[in-house]
Amino acid sequence: MVDMRMFRDEVTRWAGGGTGGSARELTEPLGVHTVVLLEGLSDLAAVEALAERRRRDLAAEGVCVLSMGGAMSVGRYAAxxxxxxxxxxxxxxxxxREKPFFDRGLAPDSTPRHxxxxxxxxxxxELIRALGPERVEEIVHAEDxxxxxxxxxxxxxxxxxxxxQQLRRFMSTRKGRKIRYGRLLVEALAPEQVPAPLNDLFTCL
Known part of the structure; x- marks a missing residue:
């Protein structure tokens, strides 16, 4: 049985120099029509957590959420x-700071700036500001x-x-910590606290 993870894995291999045949074959059966390009795994964790909270099955909707492993890869994925x-x-x-990579990598005629x-x-x-440092510290303590x-x-x-700023830096000091807190901070948000860029992303999907 094919699923969106298979498509995501095939696209990643394709962007890394593979042939892309399998990704092409999976597009239609999965009904893929939109790909969300993210810089890293912590962004992916946050987006997936918000999808769960909003009871949205993005894969079933034909949306693939993809971590590129860095903004400099956006041109390869867009191509x-x-x-x-x-x-x-x-x-x-x-x-x-990574917006110029997206501006150069995404064709303006097919992917408007909005x-x-x-x-x-x-x-x-964005998440720390939305929750407030005191609430984020509570989450840090709750995570032992x-x-x-x-x-x-x-x-x-x-x-x-x-x-x-201290909290933001702390989350980058150990491998995997940003990914874990990407999910935890989203799970702690009240509906009205979702940062505008993340909320706007979901509105357009």
């Missing part, structure tokens, strides 16, 4: 999935990370920094 490839609709979510949603710094920053969090705060580089 394979957009008008010159599979002819799919492309939607992006990116950090502010289909790329930009976080003011990055998605973690009080000790590493307090050790982190003792580092000279963190002295005097705003709390939301």
């Amino acid at each position: 394979r999935l957009g008008p010159s490839g599979l002819g799919l609709r492309l939607v992006g979510l990116c950090d502010e 289909a790329v949603f930009v976080c003011s710094a990055d998605l973690e920053d 990370e009080s000790r590493p969090w307090h050790t982190f705060l003792q580092q000279p580089a963190q002295h005097g920094r705003p709390r939301h």
